[in-house]
Amino acid sequence: ETGEAAWLRYAPIKDPHALKQYASLPQTAVSLDHSLIASSAEKELTRGIQSMLARTLREVPKLPNENAFVLGTVTDLRSRFSELQSGQVTGDGFWLKTVHHRGHAYTVIAGADESGILYGTFALLSRVAQLQDVSNLDDRETPAEPIRWVDQWDNLNGSIERGYAGRSIFFDNGHVRADLTRVNEYARLLASVGINGCNVNNVNAAPDVLSDASLKELARIADAFRPWGVRMALSVNIASPQTVDKLDTFDPLDPRVQAWWSSKADEIYRLIPDFAGFTVKADSEGQLGPSSYGRTPADAANVLARALKAHGGVVLYRAFVYNHHLDWRDPKADRARAAYDIFHPLDGKFDDNVVLQIKHGPIDFQAREPVSPLLGGLEHTNEAMEVQITQEYTGQQRHLCFLIPMWKEVLDFDLHAKPAPTPVKDILAGKVFQRPLGGIVGVANVGLDANWLEHPLAMANLYGFGRLAWDPDLSPQTIAEEWTRLTFGNDPLVVQTITAMQLASWHIYESYTGPLGAGTMTDIIGVHYGPGIESSERNGWGQWHRADHDGIGMDRTVATGTGYIGQYHEPVAAMYESLASCPDNLLLFMHHVSYTYKLHSGKTVIQHIYDSHYEGAEAAAHLITQWKTLQGRVDDERYKDVLQRLIYQAGHAIVWRDAICEWFLKTSGIPDEKGRAGHHPNRIEAELMELDGYTPVEISPWETASGGKAVT
Ligand code: BDP
CATH class of the missing domain: 3.30.379.10 (Chitobiase/beta-hexosaminidase domain 2-like)
Incomplete structure (x- = not known):
């Protein structure tokens, strides 16, 4: 197995x-x-x-x-x-x-x-x-929506941005692989859960993806997909007219640029008659975009859309556009506002075969975020919601984190875009504003690893993504049970145990990595994996939590904060604006409060931070106990593989717990009522031992190593 x-x-x-x-x-x-x-x-x-x-x-x-x-x-x-x-x-x-x-x-x-x-x-x-x-x-x-795609962030050199399961199944060394067996198998898996499109290259698109030579190679991937009804899409760099064919401009309103896109589209469809369309990341994180010429995202998207229109192609224009050089000293600066601020004024300006691809939360796939207000803010624009199957901020397939309950909460959330209920799933299905296109896109990033996503239990996220895209009314429990039966067999104890582990896993992960909606407290600039509280702050990326010695949280209220909450319709805005009605699990996303502020649960914020981290680490350890009941009931290969990962996860959960608890203890000066934070009765610090051939070193940020020291 x-x-x-x-x-x-x-x-x-x-x-x-x-x-x-x-x-x-x-x-x-x-x-x-x-x-x-x-x-x-x-x-x-x-x-x-x-x-x-x-x-x-x-x-x-x-x-x-x-x-x-x-x-x-x-x-x-x-x-x-x-x-x-x-x-x-x-x-x-x-x-x-x-x-x-x-x-x-x-x-x-x-x-x-x-x-x-x-x-x-x-x-x-x-x-x-x-x-x-x-x-x-x-x-x-009947599937809920026409666009049910996965994105792969694969680079032509064979690496995968935010991929945790080996190298690309599509590319190697600047070319499409000679052997596309895994691509064919992947398409079969995708089709088996109703996924009908796959964007194969990194959204940070290489400048020459659309060159004639590259397209000829890419057509082979589309050929491998075709028997399974999976249509290939490509991420394109908006500067392609310049980078591929040396035009002196890529201004979308220049007729030469428009002619270039249209003849490029004709060329693509000659090679790939069922080509699905383009995905565009522009004016974002260093990618060029229409702003270079003072043009809007609608100007750019429509030019591409018109080139594809006659062939039946679509443009998925990503709303992940923000300034990553924000001034962290400015109390009004707020990355969460960006997508709505930029795209809401353009509602109605996009052609019918443009779909805005909107991340489910306003920041970036954190362990907990509110639903993006932009999803409820467009009445005349097609929308697809983007979720992340690859667990970038959610444990990178080393931690168990079943994301279906998270996506399901988003899909069911009523944004009150109209007086009648308007859950996100109905908006995406085009039912609320009678939109012709809409859907959901999952960033999958499977790799050459035999089991596709590295952790044997992580494939439940890909399976569940497809199932939810097909039918957003399915429950996470049903999805987890189906997946377990199909993956591990029908033994009732196996089904019950794995389902319970999966269903608990997101909350477990959230509780030891990021409290009360403050986001995953990880290093923001690098790999997004281990704890890193300070590294989120004092940089331009805007994933801030504003923790200092008195309190924590981003004030996003209309009254005193960044005004982000005002992007929601009523009564959602009122619910978040008032401390009395803001749910605890998003409190620090919406408000800045003191550590002694009392939650609805009756606990203070600081005590909640301590408690949730200890409880989370304990629950992670309990996953091992649960899994061990399955020895002999599942095959040995996968039993052992999962077991060692769960043991690792439980250990890393302790690293997280201690890093976060110690940082908050030191910063707030408020002790843990239960006396745990900062006390490690059985711990032996490596740097205090006599170690041949090893030297103690200071670690920065200090909270990521016990006592701020490690040995090398
Ligand atoms: C972030 C990833 C980055 C992606 C970006 C995106 O860290 O690698 O390029 O999202 O979605 O989450 O464009």
């Missing part, structure tokens, strides 16, 4: 009851659709049934006079089966239906389109793998 098969293990079914039930499944399959994607579906069905039930399906060309699996589009199948006459499936949806016809039982997999046939096939196989009854099906599913 390397983990490579992920949730598509199709493990042989041994349960006698299930085997009996599945004995009556058809022995024959027919696909009445002859597209490439439908043929992948038929092959997948044969593969899954073979692997789970040790039975080889006979693939026949015409509807046979016996029980059969029947694949096709709803439109085609309607003429044969009257049971499919009424009932709608749209988008990439599917209909699984058992139909009785001329004395035979047909298991029909009908897709609204070719992709729907494939998604329906995966859905059916997933039900079998979970031992569900499939003898009398009548399930119709």
Whole structure:
């Protein structure tokens, strides 16, 4: 068990009851659709049934006079089966239906389109793998939104920005890899949860991605994706006309620049007929953008969109635009305001095939953030929400952190963009403002590691991302259970234990890394991994928490702070503005308070910081105990792999706990009521030992090493 098969293990079914039930499944399959994607579906069905039930399906060309699996589009199948006459499936949806016809039982997999046939096939196989009854099906599913993409931040040299699972599956040494087997497997995994697009290169796009030579190579990736209905997209550098073809400008309003984009788009579609579109990071973190010419993001986005329009392509323009040279001395400076301040005034100015790609929170994938107010601030603009599957600020796949509960909270959050409820999921689905396009994009960053994301339990985030993109009404519990059954089997104790661990993990991680909405208290400028309280402050990046000897938190109120809260509609704004109604878990995101301020829980802020860090580290240690109950119930390879990671995590949680508690103890001067912070009765400091060949060194920032010292 390397983990490579992920949730598509199709493990042989041994349960006698299930085997009996599945004995009556058809022995024959027919696909009445002859597209490439439908043929992948038929092959997948044969593969899954073979692997789970040790039975080889006979693939026949015409509807046979016996029980059969029947694949096709709803439109085609309607003429044969009257049971499919009424009932709608749209988008990439599917209909699984058992139909009785001329004395035979047909298991029909009908897709609204070719992709729907494939998604329906995966859905059916997933039900079998979970031992569900499939003898009398009548399930119709339609995805919530048309854009269900993953982004990969892969560089052409083979490295991956914020990737924690090995090198790129796409690129090496400046070129597309010769062997794209893993790319094909990746597309299959993505398709199995309904993902229909993948942007393959870093949003910090290399200047020559769009060169003729590069496009020819990139077309091979699109070829590997195509059988699975995954369309390839590319991050583009807005200065491409200059960097690729030496134009003397990249001003979006210059006709030569417009002509360049349009002929580039024509060239791309000649090579890649199903090309999905461009992702754009501009005027952000050092990337050039339309501001170089005094133009707006809408000016730039529309030029690209018009070039793609005739070919059916879209532009995902990222709203992650902010000034990373903010003045930290200015009490009104606030990075959280940036996306709304820049994009809200442009509402209505974007073409119909532009989608604003908005990070779920206003800062940057922290362990806890409020929902971005921009998601509720646009009525005439398509929106896609960006989440991060790769755990940049959430433990980098060394810590267990199941992010589905976090995303689910965001999707369900009512931004009150209208008098009737307007949860984020409805805005993204285009239902609130009748937008033609919308969706969700997850930064996945899988790598060449056999198990794709390094931590065997981290793939639940990729799986869950796809499931939520398809159906945001699914609960985190359902998703965790499904994933566990598919990945580790149906043993009830395994399902229950792993589900419980996953569901608890985000809160555990949050509680030892960042209190009360202050963000992940990590170094902001470097790797974003271990504790680093001071390194967040006194720099231009704006991920501040303003902790000093009296108090902590960013005052984002309208009354006395940066005014960020005013970007929300009422009554959300009023809820955050008032200390009385601001939820504890976002208190320090919204307000600056003293350490002795009393939370709704009745605790002071400082005591909460101590308690939550001790409780979090203890809960991390408890994960080990939980996992150990599964020895012998899951395969040895993955058992051991997870176990050593959990042991590491528990240790690192102590490092976090002590760094944060000691920093706040020293800074506030207020002791921990329970006497724990600053006391380590059983600890032996390495620098106090006699160590041959090692020298004690001072560490900066001091809180990241016990006693501020380490040995080298
Ligand atoms: C931040 C990452 C950085 C990305 C940036 C982005 O640290 O590497 O380039 O987001 O989303 O979280 O553009």
